Amino acid sequence: MQPVRRTSLLSSVRMALRMLRRDWRAGELRVLAIAIVVAVTCVTAVVFFTDRIGQALKYQAGELIASDLRIIADHPLAPEIRDKAKALNLATADSWNFRSMVLADGGSRLAEIKAVSDLYPLRGELRISQQLFGAGEPVDGIPTAGTVWVEPMLLRQLNVVVGDQINVGAKRFTVAGVIKYEPDRSGDMFSIAPRVMLNLVDLPATELIQEGSRVRYSLLVAGEKSAVDQYRQHIKKQLGRGERLEGVEDARQEVRFALQRAQQFLGLAAIVSVMLSFVAVAMSARRFAERHLNTCAIMRCVGAKQSQITQLFFIQLLMLSVLASLLGCAFGYVAQSGLVNLLGELLVVKLPDSSLWPVFTGLVVGLVGLTGFALPPVMRLKEVPTLRVLRRDLGRIRPLSLSSYAFGLLAIAGLLFWQAGELKLGAIMLGGMAIAALVLTGVSYGLISLLKWLPAREGIAWRFGINNITRRTHGSVIQVLAFGVGITVMLLLVVVRTDILRAWQHNLPADAANRFVINIQPDQTQQVLDFFAKKNLSNVSLYPMIRGRLVAINGKSIEPDSLEDERAQRLVRREFNLSWAADLQQGNKITQGQWWSKQRQGATQGKNQFSMEEGIAQTLGVKLGDTLTYSISGSQISAAVTSIRSVQWDTFQPNFFVVAPPGVLDTFPTSYITSFYLPPSKVSVLDELVKIFPNVTVIDISAIMNQVRRIMERVALAVEYVHVFTLLAGLMVLYAAIQATQDERLRENAILRAIGAKRRRLLQGLVTEFTVLGALAGILGAIIAVVLGYVVSVYVLDLQYLHNSWIWVIGPLGGAVGVGLSGTLGTRKVLSRPPLSVIREI
Amino acid sequence: MSENVENAIVNVQGLYKEVASLNPQNVSPLVILHELDFTIQSGETIAIVGPSGSGKSTLLGLIAGLDTPSRGKVILDGENLTAFNEDERAQVRAEKLGFVFQSFQLLTSFTALENVMLPLEIVDRKNARELALSVLGRVGLSERLSHYPNQLSGGEQQRVAIARAFAPEPKLLLADEPTGNLDTATGQRIIDLLFDLNQEKGTTLVLVTHDHGLAERCDRVLQLEAGRLVHADAREHQTESQIKKQKERHAAGTAN
Structure with missing residues (x-):
């Protein structure tokens, strides 16, 4: 035997390049490549953006x-x-x-x-x-x-x-x-x-x-x-009360914290897209491998070694994923400028150019997609028995177990932790996603098995279509999931977002106060009231406001750092606005204890006492009967909490966490505050007010609310913007799922047509199949969108969730029409191929 | 037969192949080939005939090292295939073997030219393209270089397959029912091409066929029935002229 001839790496690369060109031309690699491009684009867009913000903060640290x-x-x-x-x-x-x-x-x-x-x-x-x-x-x-x-x-x-x-x-x-x-x-x-x-x-x-x-x-x-x-x-x-020291690091931490949250949202959306893309990669790689079984068998037959085949496919896919990743990085760079446009104007900082770090991240993501999800099925190709050239039925690729994708799954978990930035949050996200994936898969299985229980209908097209779904349960579940995620994103973008905005506006009555006037001095109160009366603005009442710091509860002094709750820490660090009043304010309700005017004569009346808002009482752990000590302008005052109130905050009336009866706080420095509804026709009144009382400050709440809403909308837009990639990735999975069954459909339809089925019938079957799949996916999408909408409004935005029943119509109907159309169009090719040419290829 | 063994391109000794029975009731394995012994001389043309299921394709696969026997040896051009691992067998195939299949086995995403270049590229031949072009010219497909298999007729596809098999100039060419998928006239032209190239290149040709006409044109016929060789040396099937032709070739071989 001649010495073993080794083909040089260079010639392998050359041959792999030729194979890549041929496979690309034959359309074998497009879904795989596009899926990698989508994943990389999405990640790099977000990382480019966060990198620029990070740099802005770093460069300007001192400033x-x-x-x-x-x-x-x-x-x-x-x-x-x-x-x-x-x-x-x-x-x-x-x-x-x-x-x-x-x-x-x-x-x-x-x-x-x-x-x-x-x-x-x-x-x-x-x-x-x-x-x-x-x-x-x-x-x-x-x-x-x-x-x-x-x-x-x-x-x-x-x-x-x-x-x-x-x-x-x-x-x-x-x-x-x-x-x-x-x-x-x-x-x-x-x-x-x-x-x-x-x-x-x-x-x-x-x-x-x-x-x-x-x-x-x-x-x-x-x-x-x-x-x-x-x-x-x-x-x-030396620091006294109300004083704090801030170094460069402290300032940056605060900004970082705010940005970190936004980045986590964006990052999470990006990771969902990456995961979906990788599902598409895995699916299309499997199809690629299956379609290359013959190639491998023939190559082995004409003398290629196993290692040679492995090397060839590895180099081929490596080149593909590097190219796709670089393209993704370029797209990502373009896409992040969209993010900067959406969020940039909210940031006062001018963002510097990005470093090259995001490109590195993009390449890593691309390589994870390749090694974790594309290679496992393709590397099985070397196991193809050469005898397959004589017997076509030999050597189908064994189904890959989850463990084959262990590396990829681990890498995704790693990405998730990295993006979350902290272990606990990462674990929560990972767990949440795993549970969501399991539940959604379960629901999809459930929906599909429900189909089997549908009463048998007349008509071969219907039966054929439904059979196609129930027969290929695995494939159908993946398709329903893919369509479902795509539909969810669309429902979120179109229906849920407008509903949430509607809920927000719904909360505000038309004549809700839209102006606050603060800093009114005690000696100005009568003049200010007279002024409003003269201007026909009735119902304006002034509330005294005293600023004090909570220093002790039940005689035990409070260390902000020892409090677990972040909000409680903030509340204790800041000065409270205290007030006094004889009567319970409108919109307030006593939930525990009694307001002073209702108390029995002589019991607690005339003594120092406080009424506390229930939310803050809960945050600080204050119960009825506890004694609070406030430090106001250097002196301390203690009183027991004799009532706890609920407050309707969204009336935009001045409200106070802690109120005392008249006589307790009167001696402390006080300013007055009021709020009222100013009709647009009377705006000039305010200019006059400020001219007469230059020290008062008018706050236009509607302007601030608009600003807050603008910020909310911008952040929501940014998240949606990233969700467009999720949608794209969902479409890739969809396309890969359709493609995965393409060869099988091709054969089946060829045989069905050969034995006399009419093209029209088969087309009806396809339409039925995809329409039903789309409807199922629509149901799934509606479920996810409603749950997400609920969570976002109730837990994130603190709004009552307004359920829109239309979502249950739009979801399934839109899914049925959209998926029915695109699925049928996507597989129509199956029917247009002459059956003979298909059968000859079998 | 010592000179024959020395000069043999294929030497099969006690070749035995069994597979596990798929029927769970029947635990005894299914025997495909029973202890076959034969040699094929360099330059010979051999037809392997027999009814379906007699083990023809299995035998061909074993000769090519596409599969391994349960017992026995296949010595190909002096190298004991059965002692080699899969990659070493692949290397032997790359250097010495060509293959033509009933179902052509062209790569659908490769053009005619690319299909022919494939085996040359695998062994990293420098002038793969030129060689492939010349062989395709020889089989009359110069006008069809950039066509894909599905754009070619069955006969043209098989000509591409033949060009691919001959391009690396193998010592042994194996053909598995090369005309099985073709009409009689086209099949005839393919056979002519195979024999012509066989003569030109001095290749040994082993083909599995159902076609008696094709078997007739071979120097020798190996008839298989239920995994046994019924006519190990079927010279009585040969015509006078064929024997003469073979002897001439032998003489030429020894003279070389």
Whole structure:
């Protein structure tokens, strides 16, 4: 025997390339390739997007808080804090933030006022333009006294240009520039109102800072790292109530947390698409393998070795998946710009270009699809007995067990954990998906076996069609699942989303309050009420508001960090708005205990007591009879909870977590708040109000609600956008499922036609089959869509779920028509091939 | 027969093949081939005949190393196939064997030219394309190079299969009912082509056939019945001219 000849790798590659070209031309690899493209596109789009956001946060880390360290307080900081910084030779700057009304001839608007002192910003730079749309120039310094810099949105809203005058509180300012970039602005992810920046020296003249005003006082500190660290150590111990320290990392964490949630949603949607795509990959690879049984047998017959065949197919599929993945990466890059368009304008940060990391992720996903799902059936090809060339019935590919796909399934689980970012969430998602997959498969099996119980109908077409479904149970289940997921996505996009929006609007009565007026000083209350009466705005009542921090429950002081509930932590860190009232407010209902006016004379009356809202009582674990201690302006006040109330929050009336009877809180600094419905025809009333009482702030809730709704819609759109890929992937599975049965159908139909079945009959059978499959899938889709809609509205959006019965019609009917049409069109080829040519190939 | 064995391209010794019975009641295995012994000389043309189920195709498969016997040996051009593993047998096939099938066995996604190039590509022949082109020209399909099998008639498909079998210039060509799927006239032309190429290239030809006319044209006929060779050396079937032809060939072989 001659020495074993080894074919070089290069020649294998060359031959694999030729085979790839031939198989591609013959259409054998299209579904497989497109499925990989879809999976990779979807993942890279999301990863590109998150990568850019991540980079934005990283690059601007220092700028994010415009300093190295920031001390934030709800009251002016003690001079020692500043002095210590100066002693350590650190630079400092002040930044005071609050919301207030801004007036111009064009009307009044809510703005986020920021009064800054000389050295601001200590890190990063401001970019200011002289025109609305001009590119910003870096500036050195802050607005000079008597001038302000404002964000473009405000100029449009007030219809003013640079050089015009606007009123902030009691002072008139000249608009001297348009803010194009403000370093620490990105800390607040979503902007509610446009920025107005002014010089701190002008602030007293605005008369906006009064007792009880909500102001965020920040002291910015920057300098040598060691000095900053030393300062941090020192200040940490000195922090009083309402004061906190924020480093670059802390600020980033907050932003990250908000973004992480969005990314998790997007990532989850992407993974669902990836999984569906991989199902399509596995199905089409199996078909590819089956169609290559002869090729392999013949190649073996003419002398190819097993290893040679394995190598050839491996190289062929590797090349295919690398090409498909690269294409997917390119599509992903294009697709992420869609995401940036949808979400980008909500982000104040300008996103930098992406790194190459997403391309790597895309290639990994493509290779997982190849090795995990395409290779298992194809690698079985080497086992084809050569004798198959003589006996066609030999060597069908054995069905692959789940364990053949172990690598792929593990890799998907890994992807899921990676995307979830934490073990627990990953485990929940994995478990949820496994359960969902099992339940849905079970439901599909159930629906299909129901068909067997259908009363036998006359007509061969019907019988033939139904038989086709019940006979191929496995294939039919996969088809129903694939169609079902596709239909779910469409139902979610079309029906459920509008229903949820409807539910949201439904919750708001037409005359719900649309304006809040806050910061009314006690000595202004009568004047303000008179003003409203004069303007024919009746039913306006003012509520006292006192700000206090909950420091102890039943005498035990509260450490925010020791609380498990995140919301409870936040509530305890923040100042509460307390109020006092003699009568129970409209929309409030006592659920436990008794309101003071109903109490027996002398029992608890006249004593300190509180009424607490039931939701917050539950969050904080407060029960009837517990004693709460509040710290208000440096002094403490304790009282027992004598009643627990339920509050109807969506009336947009001012409501308070904790209310005391008159006489308990009266001595503390108080401001007043009111809300009312302002008909659009009376908008000018507010400009007048702000002119007379410059210190009050009017908040346009409808504008804020619109903003919130816009954000909600945008985020929903972004998730839907990614869901389009899910839909595409679902279609791929569908197509692969149709294709998988194509060869079998071809043979069967050829034989049926050969023995005399009419083409028309067979076509009717096909129509029946796909219409019924589509209807079943529609039922499945409707079930999933209703469950998801319920979960999203009740648990995520906190809305009552409005069930739309039409979904049970649209789902099955749409499925029947859509799938019936596309399935029939997709398999029509089966009928148009002359039976002889098919039989000759058997 | 010692010179015959030396000169033999195929030497079959005690070839025995059984398969497990599919009938669960019957545990004794099903015997397909009973202890066959024969040799085929280089350059001979042999017909294997016999009724359906007599084991013809199994025998052909064993000679080609497509399957392994239960006992016995197949020595192909001096190499004991039965001692080889599947890949080594594949290599022997690649170097020495050509195959023509009743059902043509062309790859449907490959053009005529690509089908013929396949065995050459597998052994990494440099001039695969040129060789394939010339063989396809020889079988008269120069005009059909880029056609796919389903665009070709049955006769044309079998000519592509023959071109594919002859392209690597094998020493032994095995044909399994090469005319079984063709009409008489086309079948005749295919047979002529096979014999012509056999002569031109000096290939040994072994064919399984039901066609008596075809069997007649062979040097020798091996008749199988129920897995036994009824006429191991059926020279009485041969015509005078065939014997003469064979002797001439032998003489030429020894002279070489």
